[in-house]
Amino acid sequence: MKEMTLYSMPSSGNSYKVRLLLALIGRDCAIVDVEDSSPEIAAAKAAGRLPFGKAPVLELADGRLLPESNAILMWLGQGTAFIPGDAYQQAEMLSWMFWEQNQHEGVIAVRGALLFYPSRKTLATPERLAELLERGYGLLQILEDRLAGRDWLVGESLSLADLALYGYTHTAGSRGQYDMSRFPAINRWCDRIAALPGYIGLYD
Amino acid sequence: MKEMTLYSMPSSGNSYKVRLLLALIGRDCAIVDVEDSSPEIAAAKAAGRLPFGKAPVLELADGRLLPESNAILMWLGQGTAFIPGDAYQQAEMLSWMFWEQNQHEGVIAVRGALLFYPSRKTLATPERLAELLERGYGLLQILEDRLAGRDWLVGESLSLADLALYGYTHTAGSRGQYDMSRFPAINRWCDRIAALPGYIGLYD
Structure with missing residues (x-):
C-alpha cells in the first residue's frame, strides 16, 4: 500500500x-x-x-x-538526525530555511529559471538578469562566509538547512551562470552532499 | 538583568x-x-x-x-499555545509561514514598501506597481478562501501562522492600496487579532 x-x-x-x-x-x-x-x-x-x-x-x-x-x-x-536535538540549533536551522525561501530562492532560483525555462524568456531582460546576478553574488557570499571553516550550516552534521540551501545552490553555476569559482567553501560543501550515502541528483 | x-x-x-x-x-x-x-x-x-x-x-x-x-x-x-501540539497542524502552520516568506511578503510587503518608503520611490514604476497589485490580489484570495468559515489559519485557535501573516496583511490596504473590501473574511480575522488581550499595533 x-x-x-x-x-x-x-x-x-x-x-x-x-x-x-x-x-x-x-x-x-x-x-x-x-x-x-x-x-x-x-x-x-x-x-x-x-x-x-x-x-x-x-x-x-x-x-x-x-x-x-x-x-x-x-x-x-521528524525523528531523523537531520533535525538537531538542541533547541538553539533547531532555531538556527529554521533561520537558514526561512532565509532560503525569502532571499536566496527569489534571486538564485529566479535567475536560473529565467535562463532555463523557454516560457520565461520574455521576462529575462538584460537589466533583470544583471540585477539578479549582483544580488545573487551577495547572497552566495553570505553562504560562503558561513561555510568557510565548517562542514555544515548548523552544528556538526547535515541538517535540513543544508538540503534546503543545496536545492538551488548546486545549479547556480550551470543554470544561473554565476561564476562559482569565487566560492570554494560552497563547492566543497556541495561535494560533501553529493558524496552522502543514498544521494540522488536532480534528474536521477 | x-x-x-x-x-x-x-x-x-x-x-x-x-x-x-x-x-x-x-x-x-x-x-x-x-x-x-x-x-x-x-x-x-x-x-x-x-x-x-x-x-x-x-x-x-x-x-x-x-x-x-x-x-x-x-x-x-516554544512552550506556548501558539504552536499546535498536533504534528500535522504544526506542519500546516509551517506551510503558511514559509508561504508567507516566499510568496506573500515578496508581493504584499514589497508593494507597500514601494508606496511607503521615500527611498524606494524610484523603484515604484507604474508597471511594477500594477504587477504587484495583480499578484497580490491572487495571494490575498488564497488567504480569503482559507479564512472563509474558520476563525484561524490552522486548527481552532491562534497560531504563529496567524501572527506571521497578519504582519503585512493588516497594512495591505493602508500601505499597499489593495482594495480590502474584496476580502471580508480577512477583515474579520484582522479584527479578531486586534481584539486579543495584550495586542499592540504596529506603532504602539
Whole structure:
C-alpha cells in the first residue's frame, strides 16, 4: 500500500530537496510528476491538490495535503538526525530555511529559471538578469562566509538547512551562470552532499 | 538583568510580528530600533548583529543571534499555545509561514514598501506597481478562501501562522492600496487579532 504521494516538478530545486531527503532517509513515496506548464500540473491544480498553486505538495496516505518544500522537509525530517536535538540549533536551522525561501530562492532560483525555462524568456531582460546576478553574488557570499571553516550550516552534521540551501545552490553555476569559482567553501560543501550515502541528483 | 534584545525595524511588518508575539505572551525584551536607512541599522550591521543584513534579529542573553522573523517566532513560541501540539497542524502552520516568506511578503510587503518608503520611490514604476497589485490580489484570495468559515489559519485557535501573516496583511490596504473590501473574511480575522488581550499595533 502506498504511504504517501509527492506532487513534484522534475526540474525544480524545491521539489528536488524533498526527493533528496526521501532518498537519504530511504523512505518510499509515490511521485507524480507535474512539470512547469504541463497538462499534469494543470490537472493537479484543477483537482485541488496544489493548495498554493505550485509544487511540491505532499499528500499523506489519508489525503491530507502539505504544501511548501521546507515545511515538507520538516514533516519528513521528524525523528531523523537531520533535525538537531538542541533547541538553539533547531532555531538556527529554521533561520537558514526561512532565509532560503525569502532571499536566496527569489534571486538564485529566479535567475536560473529565467535562463532555463523557454516560457520565461520574455521576462529575462538584460537589466533583470544583471540585477539578479549582483544580488545573487551577495547572497552566495553570505553562504560562503558561513561555510568557510565548517562542514555544515548548523552544528556538526547535515541538517535540513543544508538540503534546503543545496536545492538551488548546486545549479547556480550551470543554470544561473554565476561564476562559482569565487566560492570554494560552497563547492566543497556541495561535494560533501553529493558524496552522502543514498544521494540522488536532480534528474536521477 | 535584561534577558534578550530584539533588533527591530519600527516600520517593518517582519519586526512587528515579533513585537506582537512578545506582547501577547507578556515577555520582556529590550528593543533596539534600527529603522530603514538609519545610522542605527548601519551601526548594527557594522557590529555584526544582523547576520543576513536585515532586521529583525533576536540577540539571546548570552549573545547568540537569531535572524529571520518566522524563525524568531518559532523560538519564542516554544512552550506556548501558539504552536499546535498536533504534528500535522504544526506542519500546516509551517506551510503558511514559509508561504508567507516566499510568496506573500515578496508581493504584499514589497508593494507597500514601494508606496511607503521615500527611498524606494524610484523603484515604484507604474508597471511594477500594477504587477504587484495583480499578484497580490491572487495571494490575498488564497488567504480569503482559507479564512472563509474558520476563525484561524490552522486548527481552532491562534497560531504563529496567524501572527506571521497578519504582519503585512493588516497594512495591505493602508500601505499597499489593495482594495480590502474584496476580502471580508480577512477583515474579520484582522479584527479578531486586534481584539486579543495584550495586542499592540504596529506603532504602539
